[in-house]
Amino acid sequence: MSLADWRRRIDEIDRKLVELLNERSKCALEIGKLKQQANLPLYQPDREREVLENAEHNNGGPLTDAAIRRLFERIIDEARSAERIAMHKDSDGKADAKGGSSDS
Amino acid sequence: MSLADWRRRIDEIDRKLVELLNERSKCALEIGKLKQQANLPLYQPDREREVLENAEHNNGGPLTDAAIRRLFERIIDEARSAERIAMHKDSDGKADAKGGSSDS
DSSP states (O other): HHHHHHHHHHOOOOHHHHHHHHHHHHHHHHHHHHHTTTTOOOHHHHHHHHHHHHHHHOOOOOOHHHHHHHHHHHHHHHHHHHHHHHHHHHHHHHHOOOOOOOOO | OHHHHHHHHHHHHHHHHHHHHHHHHHHHHHHHHHHHTTTTOOOHHHHHHHHHHHHHHOOSSSSSSSHHHHHHHHHHHHHHHHHHHHHHHHSOOOOTTTTTTOOO
């Protein structure tokens, strides 16, 4: 396979990654709503630890466990930001989840 | 759906993410080998810009374009680290891609 072939394969994987990351974000937003209704804190360190442990456990390489951990720390951060933006949107009806900014 | 149901769905998505991220990393390693054979630089800013633009272009939300960009910047960073570790391994036969460390 040529460099161009491998890049096309990466582009295909990236399309799936964007889709899955957004699907994950939708789930996180639903969780955010449930947490808000139940007056639970947005930040739940035990669950975050579990997510990171699961990711490392499922890692067959070639990415190192440290790389997988860094990637999932970012994924969790962005999920939390999306939850925050959505809550803000619910409370003042102004912020736009697609264009909002994040503090994490 | 309950909080536990949504979390199970996230766990399922995360398993797919770990798989895709590793598949992507394998492609990047193949690209690294081809670059090395052709004496091309590891860092190719035009291609990185293209990857980020594609990711934003494919983003249908709810993640913001800025969030997608941050996530893919991390993904690209880790791919480059894996390429570096693999090159190091090829040259001295010691480093282990699964357990190696990264400087990016």
